[in-house]
Amino acid sequence: DAGITQSPRYKITETGRQVTLMCHQTWSHSYMFWYRQDLGHGLRLIYYSAAADITDKGEVPDGYVVSRSKTENFPLTLESATRSQTSVYFCASSEGGTKYNEQFFGPGTRLTVL
């Protein structure tokens, strides 16, 4: 299917466990982003990537790791999950390279850390 997909859609894990959230896009967009959405905080950028093998920190990167070996995939890993990382996570992509830069969002992953 064309578009941007995230998996899993829902995840419950325990404190201290490693969790990986997957993101896949079919447009060959250069830019990809990870956000978390919490009540009262809007969207906060965790990490972003301008191309394969190029990643950079966003506003709230602590406790997260990303990689981008292929243009279409941008997984987000919580190396040792904490309760404060309970949130809804959104992946997005953008063609970039122009001033327009509208972003296309996935459906989100709701993560609960017990």
Add this chain to the structure above:
Amino acid sequence: GDSVTQMEGPVTLSEEAFLTINCTYTATGYPSLFWYVQYPGEGLQLLLKATKADDKGSNKGFEATYRKETTSFHLEKGSVQVSDSAVYFCALSDQGNAGKSTFGDGTTLTVKP
């Protein structure tokens, strides 16, 4: 740095009422401006955009005009429907900002029949 300030919510309206959600921005360059909408349980999706001063973006009965002199991009709709209930985000994208966008905090709209 860039910033977006939008009207705090929640906003509750009756069906067929007029909607305005205010959005103002600060940017160093000449940004593109966007309104995104998030329906319950879904990701954000682009509602409309404007790329230069005095442009009007429109979609699904919603409109917003890029006002450089007041650094604003207010969202309006003449007659809201229950199906418009959602969270609305104002955003900007500045060329040269590594493809990133700056988002407002979102405004929750509830439309009652």
